[in-house]
Each structure stands twice: as C-alpha cells, then as structure tokens.
Amino acid sequence: MYNKIRLNDKVRVPPNRLGENLEKVILDVLQEHLEGSIDKEIGIFICVTRVLEVGDGEIVPGDGGVYYDVKFEALVLRLALQEVIEGVVVETTSFGAFISLGPIDAMLHVSQISDEYINFDEKNSRLICQESKRFIGVGDTVRSRVVTLSLNEREPRDSKIGLTMRQAGLGTALWLEEDMNLEKEKALEKGQTVEKKERPARKARER
Numbered sequence: 001m002y003n004k005i006r007l008n009d010k011v012r013v014p015p016n017r018l019g020e021n022l023e024k025v026i027l028d029v030l031q032e033h034l035e036g037s038i039d040k041e042i043g044i045f046i047c048v049t050r051v052l053e054v055g056d057g058e059i060v061p062g063d064g065g066v067y068y069d070v071k072f073e074a075l076v077l078r079l080a081l082q083e084v085i086e087g088v089v090v091e092t093t094s095f096g097a098f099i100s101l102g103p104i105d106a107m108l109h110v111s112q113i114s115d116e117y118i119n120f121d122e123k124n125s126r127l128i129c130q131e132s133k134r135f136i137g138v139g140d141t142v143r144s145r146v147v148t149l150s151l152n153e154r155e156p157r158d159s160k161i162g163l164t165m166r167q168a169g170l171g172t173a174l175w176l177e178e179d180m181n182l183e184k185e186k187a188l189e190k191g192q193t194v195e196k197k198e199r200p201a202r203k204a205r206e207r
Contacts, residue, residue, distance in 0.1 A: 001078055001085075002102075003043065006052065008071050013057075015064035023051045026070055034074065036103055038156045043076035046103045077102060079161065081149050084170070089140045092127050094120040097136055099144065099163060106161035108136075108144060113165055134175055141173045 009030070017025045030048040037045050055069035079085070079101075087099035087106065096109040110118040113136065116129040128135040136142065148162025165171050171179070 001080075001083065002046070002075060003078055004049070004073060004075050005042070006071060006073050007042070008069065010067050011070045012063075012065045012067050015066075018066060022054060022068075026054060026068060027051050027072075030070070030072055030074075036156060038151050038153045038159065040151055040153060043078035044103045044151070044156070046075045046077055048072055048074045077104070079146055079149055079151075081146055083146045084143060085146060085163075086141060086143050089136055089138050089142060092120070092125045092136065092138060094122075097127060097142075099142060101161070104156065104159060104161065106144075106146075106163050108142070108163045108165065112147070112163065115166065134172075134178075136172055143170050143173075143176065145170060 011026050011029050013022070013025050013029065027048065027050065030051070034045045035047055039045070049072075051070060051072050053071040057066040057068050059066055085101060087101045089097050090100045090105065091098040094110075096107055096113075099106045099108055110120075110127060113127060114129045114132075114134070116131050119128045119130055120126075121128055121135070124137065126135045126137040142165065144163035144165050145167060146161065147164045148160060150160040152158040169176070
C-alpha cells in the first residue's frame with residue numbers, strides 16, 4: 001500500500017551549497033539519499049515530496065557542513081504478505097514475469113500465473129496459457145497477491161518479492177474484464193431460467 005508520511009531527520013548541508021536556497025538544498029539531499037532506499041519499518045521510499053520545517057543549524061567541529069533538524073513529507077510503499085497489489089509487466093522470461101511496483105520490481109513465477117501449462121513466446125515477449133490462450137505481455141497491468149517478501153535494506157536490488165495470480169479476482173486487466181463479463185452472462189442466464197420456471201406457476205394461480 002502506498003502511504004504519504006511525515007518524518008523527522010537530521011540533514012547535512014554540504015559547505016559548497018550553503019549559499020543556495022536552504023529548503024531546496026535540503027530537499028535535494030533528502031531525495032538523493034532516500035529515494036529508492038528501504039527501511040523495514042517505514043517501507044520503500046518512492047519520493048520525498050516536500051520539506052515542511054527546518055530547524056536551527058548545528059556546526060560540528062572539523063566538518064564544513066551544517067546539520068539541520070528537518071521535518072519532511074515522503075511517499076512510501078509498504079508491502080505485506082497476502083496483500084493484493086497492482087503493477088506493470090516490465091519483462092517476461094521463460095521462468096516468469098517481472099512486475100514493476102514503482103520503486104522496486106517483483107517476480108511472478110510461471111507456476112504462479114495459472115493452473116494451466118505456460119508457454120513462453122519470446123518473439124512477442126508473452127507468457128501464454130496453453131488451453132485458454134490467455135497471456136501476459138510487457139506493458140500489461142496485473143493484479144496479484146504478495147506471497148514472498150524479503151526486503152534488503154543495504155542492497156535494495158537484492159530484495160525478493162514473489163507474487164501469485166492463481167486465485168479468484170487476480171490477473172491482468174483484460175483477464176479481470178473477461179471474468180466480469182462472464183459472471184454477468186451467467187447471472188443473466190440464471191435470471192432468465194428462473195423467470196421461465198415461474199411463469200407457468202403464475203398462470204395456474206390466475207385460473
């Protein structure tokens with residue numbers, strides 16, 4: 001889930017930027033150090049949006065920079081096991097698809113796409129279900145559930161996020177639309193069947 005949060009931190013303004021607009025420099029420093037990083041308690045930093053408050057600066061002997069207590073606002077992604085999320089397919093391979101969640105990619109293994117056997121169409125960068133012919137391709141939006149979550153604060157790229165689509169209500173946007181239309185058709189057919197059964201009974205009562 002995406003969250004907009006407010007945080008407090010101490011930010012070092014380097015000596016070569018002390019003459020510039022203070023809030024802009026602090027925002028630049030925060031964005032450089034935080035965006036794309038991971039804090040297991042806070043989440044994955046997507047972006048630092050603005051500086052809310054800047055306190056008095058402190059000078060540390062032997063350090064040419066100035067340290068400021070800062071309150072700022074940031075957008076973070078907090079993931080949890082079994083959470084349903086949406087992302088975009090950025091790459092397909094013979095063993096699955098990589099799904100972009102914004103600041104980080106997750107893995108959708110072929111075994112977690114469908115109960116059907118999955119074929120890899122390398123030419124068109126698609127993973128195709130053998131029986132239904134449903135497919136997943138680069139650029140598709142998918143809804144999936146988090147089944148594996150291992151975040152690495154030191155090396156965010158080594159984090160492992162595993163997804164599944166093998167449950168009702170999950171799949172690509174096209175799959176979900178097809179399922180919804182199918183449910184509507186079934187409901188309509190069921191309603192017509194009930195209506196046909198009720199009509200003779202009503203006529204019998206009228207007599």
